[in-house]
Amino acid sequence: MRFLVKEKLLALTECSGIELYDIEDLSKAPQLQARFMLPIHLIDFEFQYPSVFHDALGCAHLMAPDERWIWATNPADRIICVTEYSNWMFVITARLFFMDIPPSWFNVISEEDEFTVPWLSWGPRHSRCFRLPPASIFEVGGSRVIWVVHKDYGSEVRMMDFNPSAVARGIGKVVQEHTTFSWHNKNLEQYLPVTTYLPYAEVVIDRTPDIFDVNLDEEKVAMFLDVSVFLPVKAMKLNISTMFFNRMR
Amino acid sequence: MSEVIDTETCAPDPENRSLCRWNKDDPIPGITTADEEYIDETHDLFVTVDILDTRPRRNSKFQINFRQLSTGEKHHLSHGSQLVTVTRPRSKRLSSRVNVDHDVLVDVLGDRVALYGAAIVNDDYKFWSLHVWNWHEGQQAHVGIYFRASFTRLLSDLSKEYMCRRRRPRLYQNAISC
Numbered sequence: 001m002r003f004l005v006k007e008k009l010l011a012l013t014e015c016s017g018i019e020l021y022d023i024e025d026l027s028k029a030p031q032l033q034a035r036f037m038l039p040i041h042l043i044d045f046e047f048q049y050p051s052v053f054h055d056a057l058g059c060a061h062l063m064a065p066d067e068r069w070i071w072a073t074n075p076a077d078r079i080i081c082v083t084e085y086s087n088w089m090f091v092i093t094a095r096l097f098f099m100d101i102p103p104s105w106f107n108v109i110s111e112e113d114e115f116t117v118p119w120l121s122w123g124p125r126h127s128r129c130f131r132l133p134p135a136s137i138f139e140v141g142g143s144r145v146i147w148v149v150h151k152d153y154g155s156e157v158r159m160m161d162f163n164p165s166a167v168a169r170g171i172g173k174v175v176q177e178h179t180t181f182s183w184h185n186k187n188l189e190q191y192l193p194v195t196t197y198l199p200y201a202e203v204v205i206d207r208t209p210d211i212f213d214v215n216l217d218e219e220k221v222a223m224f225l226d227v228s229v230f231l232p233v234k235a236m237k238l239n240i241s242t243m244f245f246n247r248m249r
Numbered sequence: 250m251s252e253v254i255d256t257e258t259c260a261p262d263p264e265n266r267s268l269c270r271w272n273k274d275d276p277i278p279g280i281t282t283a284d285e286e287y288i289d290e291t292h293d294l295f296v297t298v299d300i301l302d303t304r305p306r307r308n309s310k311f312q313i314n315f316r317q318l319s320t321g322e323k324h325h326l327s328h329g330s331q332l333v334t335v336t337r338p339r340s341k342r343l344s345s346r347v348n349v350d351h352d353v354l355v356d357v358l359g360d361r362v363a364l365y366g367a368a369i370v371n372d373d374y375k376f377w378s379l380h381v382w383n384w385h386e387g388q389q390a391h392v393g394i395y396f397r398a399s400f401t402r403l404l405s406d407l408s409k410e411y412m413c414r415r416r417r418p419r420l421y422q423n424a425i426s427c
Contacts, residue, residue: 003358
């Protein structure tokens with residue numbers, strides 16, 4: 001259960017749905033708006049996204065004296081990640097939770113199910129599913145995901161920006177193609193193809209020193225480098241705009 | 250523009266900014282909490298939830314505490330600890346022998362706090378409710394009661410779709426629905 005903004009609350013349900021509640025009026029109880037179903041039954045899954053943003057109320061004091069924030073992410077351009085263990089990641093555009101949901105999206109089969117939005121109504125075009133490589137680490141900030149994969153020679157850093165403006169401007173490699181993963185659920189003995197196509201722009205930095213953790217906000221990424229087992233960790237601070245403009249490929 | 254910071258040699262900032270130093274064997278930077286806790290280090294806030302009444306026949310009560318992370322004292326923006334009750338339908342009287350576990354989730358954004366509280370009966374079914382209120386003012390939203398079967402035991406017998414339909418969205422009508 002996580003706040004999306006002050007007026008909206010998201011909750012993950014045991015039947016693999018994302019429930020959206022309207023909490024704008026505190027004199028009323030939370031109002032269920034919709035239950036967006038995921039395509040597969042997830043056992044242990046959670047939200048991954050930060051609550052603190054440059055445009056969030058009360059965050060101005062986080063700015064360092066020598067810093068000037070340039071970017072403030074439109075809440076609808078943010079992304080919400082749902083991960084299962086560290087194996088699967090669904091990146092979902094927050095725009096989904098701000099839009100007027102077309103009535104045709106809802107499950108009309110049963111009156112009891114009037115709030116349920118089946119996966120195929122919303123999922124493929126508003127999300128991108130990834131299978132995470134073993135021992136990879138990732139972080140979510142604003143409209144971006146940063147993802148570090150350990151290689152024999154060090155680390156590979158992959159940053160994906162799901163902001164429609166970044167995609168339209170073609171900053172980095174733009175990925176528009178569908179991706180399909182086959183999901184095998186042993187309990188239900190099902191093989192399910194999961195197809196998603198939320199577009200994103202991507203840059204990749206390979207052959208970095210070993211990175212063992214990463215933090216991300218709307219403008220900067222901090223990477224914690226594992227330089228040597230005998231030396232303290234080094235932290236590398238990087239402007240995201242530099243990553244995108246210098247590492248396009 | 251990248252900047253590499255050597256955490257061994259970096260000096261304290263003259264502007265009194267607090268610089269953290271991590272050693273290799275320290276936990277990963279950042280603070281992780283249990284579901285029943287919430288930490289916002291940027292606002293010196295530490296929220297914990299205590300389960301007050303665990304007797305099977307009684308309604309479940311949760312006490313939410315708002316403390317300063319730095320001192321452990323009551324947070325200056327809060328009005329003290331606040332109580333939330335997950336009420337059970339009268340028609341669902343429980344034997345004193347049943348096993349009742351509790352589940353709680355808490356999240357904070359600005360002056361708002363959200364709490365999900367659940368009483369799980371014999372791993373069979375649960376009562377739960379969702380509460381959102383302004384913790385600066387201490388005013389709590391109206392809540393409804395919601396009852397449903399748990400997914401765990403019945404998963405082998407019932408399809409996922411059937412279970413989802415059992416989660417009838419009739420909550421928050423200030424009435425009991427079973």
